[in-house]
Structures are given as structure tokens and as C-alpha cells.
Amino acid sequence: MIPVNTTIRVVLLALAAATGAVNSNSVNAADAAAGQVLWNKTYSQTDGSVARSCTSCHGHDLTQSGRHIKTGKVIEPLAPSVNPQRLTDPAKIEKWLTRNCNWTLGRECTATEKADLISYIKTQ
Structure with a gap:
């Protein structure tokens, strides 16, 4: 479970990223380039299943629908x-960040990683 202070920080960063309030002068500035690297990185799975990345389900073009690699469910852009x-x-x-980080990375993303991912998604 995420400590309350971390959860609050993630929600605040998410809101800030969604509204454009996060900028390079902010102490907690999100980094879209770091989010893109995280998005495209492939992670080995400890259970021996096929390595995954965010692109495995969401694809490289976030303006297009994706498809969950296990269930086949369509994922809206x-x-x-x-x-x-x-x-x-x-x-x-x-x-969704908690669920998808655990499924893809095999661990929960840090608050910084979540903010970076949100910042990257916003650029698409």
C-alpha cells in the first residue's frame, strides 16, 4: 500500500499534469522525456511470461486504440x-497507474515515475 503522503503527492502531480500546472520550475516537475523512456522500456517478468512494456497493450501511438495482450480487450486511446x-x-x-505498473514493471511505480508517465501521455 502507498503511504498517504505519497498518494496525495501522486494525485496532486496528476492534477497538476492534467491541468498543465507542472512546469520545469516546479520542485516536483514531471519529465515527459523520462516518461517516454519508461513507456517504451521492456520489463522482464518474474513469472517467466513474455516481457512487457506499456506499448504492449497501449501501442506506440496513443491517439489510437490499444488492445490488452492477455484479455484482448480494446483500450480506448x-x-x-x-x-x-x-x-x-x-x-x-x-x-490504473497502480494496476498497470504492477502488471508491467512487476512493482508499483514511484510518484515521480507516475508523474513522468502522465506528463508523457499529455504530449500525445
């Missing part, structure tokens, strides 16, 4: 530019 509902609900942001 993540890019706020084509899907305005994305990055608008802090609870959903936290829920």
Missing part, C-alpha cells in the same frame, strides 16, 4: 488530444 476524458479523474489515474 490514452491521448487527451483525442480522448478528452483521459487524465481528468485523479482516482482513475491512480487506480
Whole structure:
């Protein structure tokens, strides 16, 4: 479980990233370039299953739909530019980042990694 102070920081960073309030002068500035690296990196799985990256399900073009590699379920585009509902609900942001980081990376993402991912997604 994430400590409360970390959860609050992630939600605040998510809101700041979603509204454009995070900038390079901010102490907690998110880094879209770091988010892109994290997004594209492939992670080996401890259970021996096929290595995964965020692109495994969401693809490289976030303006297009993706498909979950295990269930086959369609994933609506993540890019706020084509899907305005994305990055608008802090609870959903936290829920999906927690779930997807655990599934892809095999661990929970740090608050900084989450902010970087959100910042990257916003650029799409």
C-alpha cells in the first residue's frame, strides 16, 4: 500500500499534469522525456511470461486504440488530444497507474515515475 503522503503527492502531480500546472520550475516537475523512456522500456517478468512494456497493450501511438495482450480487450486511446476524458479523474489515474505498473514493471511505480508517465501521455 502507498503511504498517504505519497498518494496525495501522486494525485496532486496528476492534477497538476492534467491541468498543465507542472512546469520545469516546479520542485516536483514531471519529465515527459523520462516518461517516454519508461513507456517504451521492456520489463522482464518474474513469472517467466513474455516481457512487457506499456506499448504492449497501449501501442506506440496513443491517439489510437490499444488492445490488452492477455484479455484482448480494446483500450480506448490514452491521448487527451483525442480522448478528452483521459487524465481528468485523479482516482482513475491512480487506480490504473497502480494496476498497470504492477502488471508491467512487476512493482508499483514511484510518484515521480507516475508523474513522468502522465506528463508523457499529455504530449500525445
